[in-house]
Amino acid sequence: MVEQGIPLLELLKEEEGPILVASHESPDADTLGSALALGFFLRKKGKKVVVGCKDKVPHFLDFLPGSQEVVRLPVKEVFSLAIVVDASGFYRVNAEVKASKRARIDHHIGGEFYGPYDYIDPEAPSTTALVYRLLCAWDRSAIDREIAQNLYAGLATDTGFFRYSNTDAQTFQIAKELVELGADPHHTFVNFAERERINKMRLIVRVLDTLSLHEDGLVAGISIFDRFFKETGCEYSDSEGLVNYPRSLEGVEVAYALIEKPEESLWKVSLRSKGRVDVAKVAESLGGGGHKYASGCKIKVKDHGQALEILLSAVREALQREGLIKSAVNQHS
Ligand SMILES: [Mn+2]
Structure with a gap:
């Protein structure tokens, strides 16, 4: 340069x-x-x-x-x-x-x-x-x-x-x-x-309880409901970095955190990759952006299940592109 x-x-x-x-x-x-x-x-x-x-x-x-x-x-x-x-x-x-x-x-x-x-x-x-x-x-x-x-x-x-x-x-x-x-x-x-507050630790406990695995363990993520912040006395900013918990699991290629933002009627998504999947592309396909290894986007639906399905199908497509999973029989991709 x-x-x-x-x-x-x-x-x-x-x-x-x-x-x-x-x-x-x-x-x-x-x-x-x-x-x-x-x-x-x-x-x-x-x-x-x-x-x-x-x-x-x-x-x-x-x-x-x-x-x-x-x-x-x-x-x-x-x-x-x-x-x-x-x-x-x-x-x-x-x-x-x-x-x-x-x-x-x-x-x-x-x-x-x-x-x-x-x-x-x-x-x-x-x-x-x-x-x-x-x-x-x-x-x-x-x-x-x-x-x-x-x-x-x-x-x-x-x-x-x-x-x-x-x-x-x-x-x-x-x-x-x-x-x-x-x-x-x-x-x-x-x-x-080494400056964590007890409230944040209580938030982590609730958040880890939502941990779920998908695509035979290639994808792992957490969901952070707005009520978790209220119940633990935490703020939205306390969700920063929690996506590293699912990321730390063995075998996981893509980790996500789905964070509820009720005042905007949407879910914020943080994505992390260990290297084989370009999560910038996943975020871009959902209107966001970022780097190959770390990206983010917003999913404009209120319902958690719906937001998760939208996210997981975008991640699934990325896994298919990289040949990490096979396309479904009735899909033309
Ligand atoms: Mn930066």
Whole structure:
């Protein structure tokens, strides 16, 4: 990747108006870490910046430096430039954004394009890795401990703490540099792994009770009913990462979490693959998107059984495409 001539960099350098850096809804550490790091850096460069998110910063991310300054979207302000980070488009912000120019920084495949200022590399292990590249190309000496910590948090979590298939020598190189710049790996890990609340543990108990296997154990998933949140005193954001339980089962190729959103009359789906099935394609066939190994979509029906059937038939088609299961006799696929 050529470090010079990043059009977004030139745009940011010249920008004199207010800038919005927006994370996607239901934020994770990569989107929020990217937004906060970029926000801190741009302010150091004298820019007027708002870091925004539709949702309240969830408990598991409230240790990120600057997280208490994140502004809830939508806001009335009209921005000169709005940048959405770690998302396939502004629709992922899920709140109105008023801006004359738009750009995206992302490592997802495909999605919406807003023009020459988009900075997208599907090969990047995290969006924070892309933000790091951008900031290095501008002024590496302005990357302080708070910026490095936010960037490291996104890199560590998007790679499953350096265990997923997107982890390579380059990932460790970026991690090394961020640690040299002040990021604290142990602090990051402890905050993600050892700060669980009892309510969340009670939610996990209920959710694991819904665990079910399909397609001879190639597919496993969980269902998270809205009442589970109410019964355990949890919030929607507590569902983050629970899809890793079905994923951890031996023999499972595709894992899903089906999460009820009654206020939108739909079910949100998180999909994970161990590598043989491209779950981005499954999500796309249902109107969503993501990566080969991790994707998401929404199924716009109220009934759980119906939503599950729609999801499982899309997964079944993907398994058939990969030759993992045979097509049914009376199907012409
Ligand atoms: Mn990401």
